[in-house]
Amino acid sequence: MHQIDRLFATIDARKGADPASSWTAKLLAKGPEKCAEKFGEEAIEAIIEAVRGDRDSLIAEGADVLFHFCVMLAARDVSLDEVMAELARRDGTSGLTEKANRPGP
Numbered sequence: 001m002h003q004i005d006r007l008f009a010t011i012d013a014r015k016g017a018d019p020a021s022s023w024t025a026k027l028l029a030k031g032p033e034k035c036a037e038k039f040g041e042e043a044i045e046a047i048i049e050a051v052r053g054d055r056d057s058l059i060a061e062g063a064d065v066l067f068h069f070c071v072m073l074a075a076r077d078v079s080l081d082e083v084m085a086e087l088a089r090r091d092g093t094s095g096l097t098e099k100a101n102r103p104g105p
């Protein structure tokens with residue numbers, strides 16, 4: 001099993017757990033809006049490190065982004081598998097082709 005699948009399973013298992021026992025449970029208990037806000041904060045921190053060009057910090061912030069992305073999905077009962085299925089559906093379709101084929105205004 002891939003690390004991110006293991007992580008998502010852990011996050012999912014935290015639903016309904018005692019918020020005092022786990023950061024994930026504490027965040028989930030605050031609701032999906034707070035989980036989304038936290039994801040946004042972590043994304044901004046990763047952007048800052050990407051702009052600064054500090055590799056180690058970007059790796060650390062990238063891990064925070066992936067963790068909080070999974071929490072945000074779980075808060076809305078969206079599974080990582082569903083996101084992966086969407087990526088698989090897009091596999092092989094160039095972003096340029098997809099954009100060119102979008103319905104016009």
Ligand SMILES: N=c1c2ncn([C@@H]3O[C@H](COP(=O)(O)OP(=O)(O)OP(=O)(O)O)[C@@H](O)[C@H]3O)c2ncn1[C@@H]1O[C@H](COP(=O)(O)O)[C@@H](O)[C@H]1O
Nearest residue numbers: 007010011014021022023024025026038042063064067068
């Ligand atoms: N990957 C992570 C992970 N990444 C980051 N974090 C936590 O996310 C929190 C947010 O970090 P920040 O420093 O940005 O937040 P903060 O500034 O302290 O908080 P605020 O000021 O925003 O209130 C910290 O408490 C980090 O420890 C994580 N907490 C948990 N996990 C994974 O989730 C599993 C379950 O964790 P618990 O739910 O806590 O048992 C762990 O075993 C890990 O695998």
